Amino acid sequence: MISRRDYLKLALAAGTTLALKPGLLWAEDKQLDLITRAIPSSGQRLPVVGLGSSATFASVSRSEDRDALRDVLKTLVEQGGKVFDTAPSYSASEAVAGQIARELNITDDLFWATKVNVAGWGDGKADPDTAREQIETSFKRIGKPVIDLIQVHNLGDVPTQLGILKEMREEQRVRYIGVTTTFPRQYDDLERIMAREPLDFIGIDYAIDNLTMEQRILPLAREKGMGVLVYAPFGRTRLWDKVKGKDVPTWAAEFDAYSWGQFFLKFVVAHPAVTAATPATSKPRHMADNMGAAMGVLPDEEMRQRMIHHIAGL
Ligand SMILES: NC(=O)c1ccc[n+]([C@@H]2O[C@H](COP(=O)([O-])OP(=O)(O)OC[C@H]3O[C@@H](n4cnc5c(N)ncnc54)[C@H](OP(=O)(O)O)[C@@H]3O)[C@@H](O)[C@H]2O)c1
Numbered sequence: 001m002i003s004r005r006d007y008l009k010l011a012l013a014a015g016t017t018l019a020l021k022p023g024l025l026w027a028e029d030k031q032l033d034l035i036t037r038a039i040p041s042s043g044q045r046l047p048v049v050g051l052g053s054s055a056t057f058a059s060v061s062r063s064e065d066r067d068a069l070r071d072v073l074k075t076l077v078e079q080g081g082k083v084f085d086t087a088p089s090y091s092a093s094e095a096v097a098g099q100i101a102r103e104l105n106i107t108d109d110l111f112w113a114t115k116v117n118v119a120g121w122g123d124g125k126a127d128p129d130t131a132r133e134q135i136e137t138s139f140k141r142i143g144k145p146v147i148d149l150i151q152v153h154n155l156g157d158v159p160t161q162l163g164i165l166k167e168m169r170e171e172q173r174v175r176y177i178g179v180t181t182t183f184p185r186q187y188d189d190l191e192r193i194m195a196r197e198p199l200d201f202i203g204i205d206y207a208i209d210n211l212t213m214e215q216r217i218l219p220l221a222r223e224k225g226m227g228v229l230v231y232a233p234f235g236r237t238r239l240w241d242k243v244k245g246k247d248v249p250t251w252a253a254e255f256d257a258y259s260w261g262q263f264f265l266k267f268v269v270a271h272p273a274v275t276a277a278t279p280a281t282s283k284p285r286h287m288a289d290n291m292g293a294a295m296g297v298l299p300d301e302e303m304r305q306r307m308i309h310h311i312a313g314l
Contacts, residue, residue: 032256032295034080037275039176040225041200046111048269049294050083051076051287052231052280057086057093070100071284077106079291085203085229085278087115087153088134098141107143113203113229113278114138115180116161117153126157131164139173151178151203155186158193166198176200182231187217194220201275203229208267208311209242210235218273227275230268234279239264242314249310255303256296261286265293267307270300 036045057069076084086093094114101107116135119126139147150168152161158179165177178201181190194202194217202221206213210232221228234240243260255270257263261279268277281287299307 035269035294035296035298037269039200039227039275041176041227046083046276047081047294048274048276049265049290050081050085050111050113050229050276050278051290052085052278053093053097054087054090054280055236056280056282057096058091065282066096066100068282068284069096070104072281072287073097073100073106073110074104075284075287076291077104077109079288079294081287081291081294082109082111083113083229083276083278084110085113085231087117088138089115089117089153094138094141098143102143111148112142112144113149113151113201114142114147115151115153116165117156119157119161121154121156121183124157126160128160128164131161135164135168146172147174149176149178149201150174151180151201153180154183155179155181155189155193158197162193162197176227178202178226178229180204180229180231184212187212191216191220194224194226199224199226201227201229203231205232205235206230206268206271206274207233207235207239208264208308209239211308214271218271222273228273230274230277233268233277234261234264239311242311246314251306255299256292257299258292259289261289262293263307265290266298267304269293270298270304 035048037048038045051072084097086097088094101110116131118130118134135150150165152158162177162179165174168174169177178199179190179193180203182205204213204217218228248258248260248263252263255266257266265277265279268274279290281290
């Protein structure tokens with residue numbers, strides 16, 4: 001539990017500009033609980049906001065970039081976050097994050113969600129030895145004997161690669177397994193795979209202006225008892241472009257959201273099928289801002305509809 005006062009101190013120390021009326025800032029020293037969700041297949045609870053890394057950790061060549069990412073990971077953990085989403089295909093992401101986590105001594109504090117795919121994004125076949133090699137490299141980079149979650153990236157050769165992951169889950173080298181896609185052309189395949197495979201997780205795109213997943217995939221995940229990681233909760237730059245120069249509505253304070261980041265994240269994690277969202281950021285102040293969405297209360301269904309209409313009307 002963190003008090004509003006402590007949260008704001010942390011956020012302000014990290015330089016977060018909260019779109020908050022000054023009067024509200026110190027109005028009350030309300031206790032804000034960290035919001036967690038249970039992984040359906042185990043009951044293990046995870047904070048509902050984590051960190052993604054595709055376009056951020058992937059290209060760290062300059063030392064100041066690396067310092068910023070170090071502070072991003074530090075902020076994630078300091079504020080109670082755990083889930084870190086990466087992939088071998090995100091260039092340096094796995095290696096850099098693994099190294100930074102060791103330096104900060106937080107390797108065991110993180111819930112490592114990585115991926116496997118040596119088959120490409122279409123109908124390509126995965127060579128099983130090459131896929132195993134890629135997974136072994138992830139173990140070395142992350143530096144843990146057991147990886148929390150490995151998912152088949154973009155549904156690449158699921159029979160082969162999920163087959164390997166099932167064996168590894170059996171051997172207890174991987175705790176949870178799943179599949180990911182953010183491509184609409186793969187949604188039907190995703191649904192078919194969810195219907196037949198014993199997945200612990202799926203990773204999908206979902207945002208306040210991208211609601212396709214509410215139709216079939218999120219209800220199916222609930223029915224099948226699968227955890228859901230939400231990718232691209234801001235549509236990368238799409239939602240930021242939409243709200244540029246616009247204030248967060250004051251009624252967002254009813255569910256403890258004081259910035260657009262918190263508004264968008266609280267919308268997705270309030271869906272009962274969602275386990276956690278993993279927005280990417282290269283800035284510690286944005287990480288602190290995003291973690292604010294894992295605190296306090298979440299909007300109910302009526303409020304979520306109001307949020308959708310508000311954004312659609314901008
Ligand atoms: N198939 C897959 O498996 C798959 C596909 C897509 C994504 N993913 C995962 O999901 C993660 C997230 O998706 P994404 O990176 O595509 O997009 P996203 O999380 O929707 O958006 C990231 C963008 O939002 C900005 N941002 C983050 N927090 C902010 C804040 N509080 N205020 C203002 N701007 C903020 C970031 O810029 P700053 O750096 O300036 O903060 C970045 O440009 C990926 O990194 C990856 O780990 C997986």
